[in-house]
Amino acid sequence: MISYLEFEKPVALLEARIAELRAASVHDDVDISAEIARLEQKSADLLASTYASLSPWQKTQVARHPARPHFRDFVDHAFDEFIPLGGDRHYGEDEAIMGGFARLGERRVMLIGHEKGNDTESRLRHNFGMGKPEGYRKAIRLMEMAGRFGLPVVTLVDTSGAFPGVEAEERGQAEAIARSTEACLALPVPMVATIVGEGGSGGAVALASAERVLMFEHAVYSVISPEGCASILWRTAEKAPDAAEAMKVTAQHLHKLGVIDRIVGEPSGGAHRNPAAAAKSLAKAIGEELDGLAGKDAAALRQVREDRFLRIGSL
Template identity: 80%
Template sequence: MISYLEFEKPVAALEARISELRETAQGGEVDIASEIKRLEAKSAALLKSTYGALTPWQKTQVARHPSRPHFCDYVERIFTDFMPLGGDRLFGEDLAIIGGFAKLGDRRIMLIGHEKGHDTQTRLRHNFGMGKPEGYRKAVRLMELASRFGLPVVTLVDTSGAFPGVEAEERGQAEAIARSTEACLSLGVPMVATIVGEGGSGGAVALASAERVLMLEHAVYSVISPEGCASILWRTSEKAPEAAEAMKVTAQDLLGLGVIDRIVPEPVGGAHRDPAAMAQSLGKAIGEEIDSLAGKRPDELRDLRAKRFLKIGA
């Protein structure tokens, strides 16, 4: 069952009416197929027009949709032979960040990403996708392993930010994020990062400092959440829509600013409406980017990363 967002209420009303008519039609007494077909066409057109004119705040809501595909969903649909590797060899395991060997088609890769979870139990288990120091240190370990074996690194970023708890700070959260960012920039193998939902703060940058950064059509990427920005500037989170507009958090804005390199289109109505189609498009885009980087020397790859980040804002 689809969970509708506030701005989708007109679509929800139409789709509810269609469901009612279908139940009525099951009785067989009245032929209302033509009416159902007309409403379905109207609903599809309304959904397309709605998603074709989303505001930055509405895109933020779509990026956070509870049914939006996460890391584990993409692992099931895009990648094969996934072998998760756990632990940072220093403190423990962090299930907010998952990684391991995998295959994309016939390409062997190192896959790393944030997992938020889909229900209360899995969200608590994965800490809502908010990585702790051990998660970022695990990511560094896996990137170094990939470099040793000559495997491209693919990351799927989806986090509201790194975990801000006291215990994370005690274990060196800032240092762990900085080390992970450094590891991305110094990799001697190709790296392709994709913002699949929320790309929040340093928690996202730590896995997204690649030479090719992709972003799903309705994903968001920013240094702070719109609510956090509004709380600082206006002392109230109610100004979040205005903050989202000013912060340029959307894929379309960030492509224009040179922060990302490519937008991956989503199915009409967002990735959560057709996860299989979304996975197919994403897998194809990542594969193309990996192939475009194949054969480049380690120093060329590092130079590519340095140039792409240094030119941002120039």
């Protein structure tokens, strides 16, 4: 069953009416299939028009939708032969950041990304996608392995930010994030990063400093959450919608600013309504970007990354 967001209430009412009519048609001799079809089309049109004009704050809500596909969903629908690799070889395993060998079409890649979980138990196990130092050090290890084996790196970013707990700070959170960012920039192989949900703060940048950065059309990417920004500027999280507007967190804004390179379309009503279709769309986009990077040597790839990020500040 779909969990409706506040701005989707008109759609929810229509779909509830459709469900009532379908239930009634089972026990009624009157043919109401035409009325059901009319309402279904009206619902689809309303959903499309609603999602075509979302505000930055509404997009933030979509990016956080509990049913939005996460790392494991993309592994299941977009990649084959995934072989998970764990541990940072220094401290331990962090299940907020997952990674391993995978196949995208005919291409073998190193796949790394955040996993938020999809129910209470798994969300706790994956720490809601908030990586700890050992998670970022694992990502570094996997990137270095990809460099040795000549495998492209693909990252799926979906985190509200790195874990801010005391234990993470004690184990060197800031250094781990900085070194993960450095590892991205120093890679001798192609790297394509995609913001699939929330791209929050350094916890996202640490896996997204690639020569090609993609973003789902209803994802968000920012240095701080709208609530955090509002709390700093206005001393109240209630101003989060205003903060989201001012921060330009959407894919459409960031594409114009040159922060991301490509917007990947989602199914009507968001990726959470059809995860399989969203994953296939993403796989196609990533494959095309990797095709465009094929043949570049290590020096050329590093130069592309350097030019890309230096260009952002000059826009």
